[in-house]
Amino acid sequence: MSTDVSPALAEAVGALRLVDHHVHSSLAAPVGLEELGGLLSESDRPPAPGTSPFDSQVAYAVRAHCAPLLDLDPHVPMEDYVAARAALPVEEVDRRLLGAAGVDRWLIDTGFRGDALLDLPTFGSRVPGASVEEVVRLESVLEGIARDGDAASLELRFVEALATASAGAIGLKSVIAYRHGFDFDPARPTTDEVREAASHWLAEVERSDAEPRVDHPVLLRMALWHGIDTGLPLQLHVGFGDPDLDLHRCDPLLLTEWLRLVEPTGTPVMLLHCYPFQRQAGFLAHAFPHVYLDVGLAVNYVGAAAPTVIAESLELAPFTKVLYSSDAWGPSELHLLGAQLWRRGMTTVLSRWVEDGEWSVADAVRVATLVGRENAERAYGGRRG
Numbered sequence: 001m002s003t004d005v006s007p008a009l010a011e012a013v014g015a016l017r018l019v020d021h022h023v024h025s026s027l028a029a030p031v032g033l034e035e036l037g038g039l040l041s042e043s044d045r046p047p048a049p050g051t052s053p054f055d056s057q058v059a060y061a062v063r064a065h066c067a068p069l070l071d072l073d074p075h076v077p078m079e080d081y082v083a084a085r086a087a088l089p090v091e092e093v094d095r096r097l098l099g100a101a102g103v104d105r106w107l108i109d110t111g112f113r114g115d116a117l118l119d120l121p122t123f124g125s126r127v128p129g130a131s132v133e134e135v136v137r138l139e140s141v142l143e144g145i146a147r148d149g150d151a152a153s154l155e156l157r158f159v160e161a162l163a164t165a166s167a168g169a170i171g172l173k174s175v176i177a178y179r180h181g182f183d184f185d186p187a188r189p190t191t192d193e194v195r196e197a198a199s200h201w202l203a204e205v206e207r208s209d210a211e212p213r214v215d216h217p218v219l220l221r222m223a224l225w226h227g228i229d230t231g232l233p234l235q236l237h238v239g240f241g242d243p244d245l246d247l248h249r250c251d252p253l254l255l256t257e258w259l260r261l262v263e264p265t266g267t268p269v270m271l272l273h274c275y276p277f278q279r280q281a282g283f284l285a286h287a288f289p290h291v292y293l294d295v296g297l298a299v300n301y302v303g304a305a306a307p308t309v310i311a312e313s314l315e316l317a318p319f320t321k322v323l324y325s326s327d328a329w330g331p332s333e334l335h336l337l338g339a340q341l342w343r344r345g346m347t348t349v350l351s352r353w354v355e356d357g358e359w360s361v362a363d364a365v366r367v368a369t370l371v372g373r374e375n376a377e378r379a380y381g382g383r384r385g
Contacts (some may be wrong), residue, residue, distance in 0.1 A: 239277045297326070302337055
C-alpha cells in the first residue's frame with residue numbers, strides 16, 4: 001500500500017540544509033557518454049557484452065532528477081542528456097547540480113585520484129556560501145613518506161606527517177576494508193612489529209616503479225591507532241564498493257573488539273556506507289557511544305529503492321548517531337542524487353510512520369534534521385574551512 005507523504009514533512013525536509021559528512025570533489029574535465037557510464041558504477045570492469053551501464057537504478061535516477069536541471073524533460077534518453085551536459089561549461093554543470101543539492105557543508109576526502117578532481121578551493125568556488133573542509137586519508141599519508149627514509153624511522157615519520165596533514169583537517173579516513181579487511185588483530189602493534197612490517201613493505205616499494213600502496217595489516221593497524229590518537233573523527237569505509245575489496249571481510253561486526261579498545265579514547269568512529277551491513281552497523285552505533293553510521297553511496301546506487309535502506313538504518317541505531325552523506329566522487333550528478341534521494345527516502349519512510357500514528361510530524365522533522373545536519377555538526381565540531 002502506498003504512503004501518503006506528509007506535506008509539512010516534505011516541505012521541511014526539502015528545505016533542510018545538509019552537511020555531507022563524507023564526499024569527494026567533482027570532475028575537473030568534461031566527460032562523454034562512455035566515460036559517464038563508467039563513473040555511474042562502482043565496478044572497475046567494462047559492462048557485459050550486449051548490455052548498457054545505463055540500465056541501472058543510479059542511471060535512471062540521473063535521468064529523473066538531473067535532467068530538469070539541464071533544461072531537459074525527466075527520463076530523456078541518456079544520449080540526449082550527455083549531449084546537453086557537454087554543451088555546457090563544466091563549471092556551469094557543477095553550479096546547477098551542486099547548488100541544487102542544498103548542502104551547506106562539504107567534508108571532502110582528498111585521498112583518492114585527486115588528479116582527476118577539482119582542488120578544494122576550486123570546488124568551493126562552485127558552491128558559494130558553503131563550507132568546504134578536508135578529510136585526510138591515513139593510507140595516503142603513509143604512502144607519501146614511503147621513500148623518505150628507512151624502516152626504523154617509518155612510524156615516527158608517519159606521526160609527524162599525519163600531524164602536518166591533519167592540522168587543518170576536520171577528520172580522518174581509512175580504507176583498511178579495501179587493503180586488508182576488518183579481520184585484523186585489534187591491538188595496537190608494537191614498535192618491533194611495525195619495524196619488521198616496514199622493512200618488508202619498503203623493500204617492495206624499492207623494487208617497484210609504481211606508486212607505493214600500503215596493504216600490510218600491521219602498518220594499516222599502526223595508521224589506524226595513530227589516527228585514533230589525534231582525537232579527530234575517524235571514518236572507515238564499510239561494505240559496498242568496487243571489486244578491489246572482499247565484501248565478506250567488510251562486515252563491521254568484525255570490528256567489535258577493536259571498537260571496545262578504542263572506546264576509552266572517546267574518538268568518534270564513523271562507519272561509512274555500510275550496505276548491505278546497515279543493520280549490523282546500526283547495532284554497533286546502538287551499543288557503543290563513539291560509533292556512528294551512514295548509508296551514503298548505497299542510497300545513490302539503489303535509487304528508487306533507497307527508502308528501504310534508509311528505514312533499515314533507523315531500526316536500531318539511535319537517531320543521534322546516523323549521519324547523511326553522498327560519498328559522491330566525480331560527476332556532480334552523484335553529489336545531487338545523494339541529497340535528492342536521501343530527502344525523498346527520508347520523507348517516504350518518516351511519512352509512513354506518521355501515517356501509522358507511531359510518530360508525530362514534529363518527531364519526524366526533528367529526526368530528519370538530526371540526520372541531515374545536526375549529528376554531523378555535533379560529531380565533527382566547528383568548521384575549519
